[in-house]
Each structure stands twice: as structure tokens, then as C-alpha cells.
Amino acid sequence: MVIERKLAPSPSVDSLRELSFKRALAITKSDEAAGYISDDIGLVADAVRGAVSDPWLSALVASYASGMFPHGELSRDLRAISDILGEF
Numbered sequence: 001m002v003i004e005r006k007l008a009p010s011p012s013v014d015s016l017r018e019l020s021f022k023r024a025l026a027i028t029k030s031d032e033a034a035g036y037i038s039d040d041i042g043l044v045a046d047a048v049r050g051a052v053s054d055p056w057l058s059a060l061v062a063s064y065a066s067g068m069f070p071h072g073e074l075s076r077d078l079r080a081i082s083d084i085l086g087e088f
Contacts, residue, residue: 007050017042033069040064044081053080061085 021038025031040060047057055076062077063070065088077084 007046010045010049013042013045013049016045037069040070048081057081058084 017038020041021034024034024037028034044057044061044064047053055078056074058077058079058081059074060070061081061084062079063074065084
């Protein structure tokens, strides 16, 4: 059984997504890449807000935290997102 939770919109997450888009665009010069990064950052922020943890999402966070752009099939990471972020 899947339980779906709806989070209220968050101005903080919106601001974070906007900032990440602008910074990624400045670095990559690609609006497509910046859009992907912004979407990923928003997904992670909403997961943290909703106290959701998932091995795929943890792998996504670990990839960004290590300075790598996620690509290909991500290996599942069983660590909590907070633990991954705490390492950096």
C-alpha cells in the first residue's frame, strides 16, 4: 500500500530551486542541465521537508554532494540523506 502525502508549497524551496537554477546556468551555460539540477534540488528539499528517505534519492544526494553530476543508473545508497549531507 502506497501512502501519498501532499506538501504545501514552500517559498523556501522555490527560492532554493531558483538559486540552484541560476548558479547551474552560470556554470554549465545550459538551461536544460540547469533545469535538471533545479528539479533535483527541489525534489531533495521536499523529501527532507516531508521526512522521506529512499535509497535512490540518497544516491542522488550522494552524487551531488561528491561533486558529480548524476548520470546513468544510480546505485542505491542505504544511508539517510541527513547523514550524507552531514559528511560535507
